[in-house]
Amino acid sequence: MAAGPTTTTATPRPIAPLFLLGLAGFLSQFDVTALTVALPSIRTSLQLDSAGGAWVIDTYSLAFAAALFPAGYLADGRGRRRVLLSGLVVFGLASIACAVSTSGGWLCVARAVQGVGAALLTCATLALIASIYSRRDDRLWAFGWIGTIVGVAMLVGPAGGGALAERFGWPAIFWINPPICAALFAGCWLCLDEQTGERISRAGAGNVLLAVVAMVGIVWSLLEGPHRGWGSALIIAPAAVAILLLLVLKLQLSRLAAHEYVRPAFVSVCALAALLSIGYWATLVYLPLACSRWFGLDPASTGVLMLGATAPMLLLPRCGAPLAQRLGLGTLFACGLTAVVLGDALLWHTSAEPHLPEMLVGMLLAGSGTGLINAQLSGAFVGLAPPDWAGMASAMGITLRQLGYAVGIALLGAMEDVVAPRLAGSFAAAGFAAAIGVFIALRMRDEQHDSRRAAPA
Numbered sequence: 001m002a003a004g005p006t007t008t009t010a011t012p013r014p015i016a017p018l019f020l021l022g023l024a025g026f027l028s029q030f031d032v033t034a035l036t037v038a039l040p041s042i043r044t045s046l047q048l049d050s051a052g053g054a055w056v057i058d059t060y061s062l063a064f065a066a067a068l069f070p071a072g073y074l075a076d077g078r079g080r081r082r083v084l085l086s087g088l089v090v091f092g093l094a095s096i097a098c099a100v101s102t103s104g105g106w107l108c109v110a111r112a113v114q115g116v117g118a119a120l121l122t123c124a125t126l127a128l129i130a131s132i133y134s135r136r137d138d139r140l141w142a143f144g145w146i147g148t149i150v151g152v153a154m155l156v157g158p159a160g161g162g163a164l165a166e167r168f169g170w171p172a173i174f175w176i177n178p179p180i181c182a183a184l185f186a187g188c189w190l191c192l193d194e195q196t197g198e199r200i201s202r203a204g205a206g207n208v209l210l211a212v213v214a215m216v217g218i219v220w221s222l223l224e225g226p227h228r229g230w231g232s233a234l235i236i237a238p239a240a241v242a243i244l245l246l247l248v249l250k251l252q253l254s255r256l257a258a259h260e261y262v263r264p265a266f267v268s269v270c271a272l273a274a275l276l277s278i279g280y281w282a283t284l285v286y287l288p289l290a291c292s293r294w295f296g297l298d299p300a301s302t303g304v305l306m307l308g309a310t311a312p313m314l315l316l317p318r319c320g321a322p323l324a325q326r327l328g329l330g331t332l333f334a335c336g337l338t339a340v341v342l343g344d345a346l347l348w349h350t351s352a353e354p355h356l357p358e359m360l361v362g363m364l365l366a367g368s369g370t371g372l373i374n375a376q377l378s379g380a381f382v383g384l385a386p387p388d389w390a391g392m393a394s395a396m397g398i399t400l401r402q403l404g405y406a407v408g409i410a411l412l413g414a415m416e417d418v419v420a421p422r423l424a425g426s427f428a429a430a431g432f433a434a435a436i437g438v439f440i441a442l443r444m445r446d447e448q449h450d451s452r453r454a455a456p457a
């Protein structure tokens with residue numbers, strides 16, 4: 001009797017780890033977007049000037065960027081669940097310190113510790129997803145849902161943060177974190193198994209530290225220059241050290257390029273990630289200030305209006321992949337950044353004659369352009385890097401985004417103080433950065449076309 005056909009049953013995908021890890025990503029992203037809406041209230045409550053408000057954001061970003069590579073090293077070598085649990089403890093305790101802050105300095109220190117906790121969370125979360133969902137299809141499914149959950153945080157962060165700040169005051173944005181961290185700690189302790197991997201190479205960590213120190217010098221000069229005087233030694237010396245460190249970093253990258261570890265398209269994507277952080281992400285910090293100054297909106301109303309800039313981040317990322325296949329990465333990046341330029345230009349024009357519909361269209365354009373290309377930029381970091389450098393390239397992409405975000409906030413803050421008190425200079429600088437990105441993306445497209453022509457039949 002012939003045996004019947006054998007059937008294979010697909011292993012069910014575990015849901016509980018996805019929910020827990022997605023909630024961890026939601027937590028860190030919600031905190032960032034909610035804080036931008038509450039920033040005007042924080043500046044008023046703690047009597048901070050524009051530089052002080054920018055430092056509240058930048059200390060988090062710089063600490064996050066500096067801690068990413070050490071966090072990844074610990075997650076692979078010491079245990080990913082252990083690092084995730086440690087990140088929840090650090091993030092929760094730092095949130096309490098933020099909530100009880102009575103001065104700008106105290107808040108900045110607490111935000112830096114919070115950034116370290118976020119780095120531990122991010123690296124452990126990504127590593128756990130990759131190990132729990134080991135099959136390619138399962139991993140793509142898991143990352144797709146994680147991206148959607150983070151997109152929801154982008155959507156509800158401004159509105160939720162504005163409502164919390166309006167109802168209970170700005171510390172409520174931080175007080176909401178510890179209970180969530182405690183619940184996540186218990187869930188991860190019970191539902192997740194320990195996972196370890198090969199220790200990642202520490203090669204390149206020195207270059208990251210070099211870049212972070214250089215960015216600290218640039219951020220310091222941009223934020224403190226308007227107040228201390230651009231000719232002050234306290235401004236010139238950090239700027240000179242930053243330039244020197246960046247030159248050393250360029251030499252290091254040139255050596256890697258000589259060994260074909262760094263491809264031209266990969267370098268272009270690195271630049272585009274940093275410029276997009278200035279052209280879009282940094283403007284999210286200054287949009288609530290614009291809503292308050294131009295229209296007198298309270299935090300709750302500002303949070304609702306900010307949906308114009310953040311809702312496309314949930315709705316459009318899935319459209320980027322088919323467009324990238326049809327148009328090519330260079331063309332897609334150029335189109336997306338062009339929309340960001342147009343959006344920033346409308347925001348700049350609105351600063352002269354405040355008009356709410358015009359501002360909303362500008363926010364929609366900038367958010368739509370970013371929503372189309374943001375996920376593809378992340379994928380390009382891994383896709384354009386050599387296979388052995390996939391993990392390092394992913395960490396480098398996150399680091400460059402954070403450094404670009406920190407420098408963008410400092411740059412836009414300096415333009416606010418020096419050029420135009422109505423934020424016209426800030427949005428002009430953001431649009432100029434995005435325009436440079438359009439030029440780089442077009443060059444990237446041309447290089448890809450030339451490489452296809454030169455390829456043998």
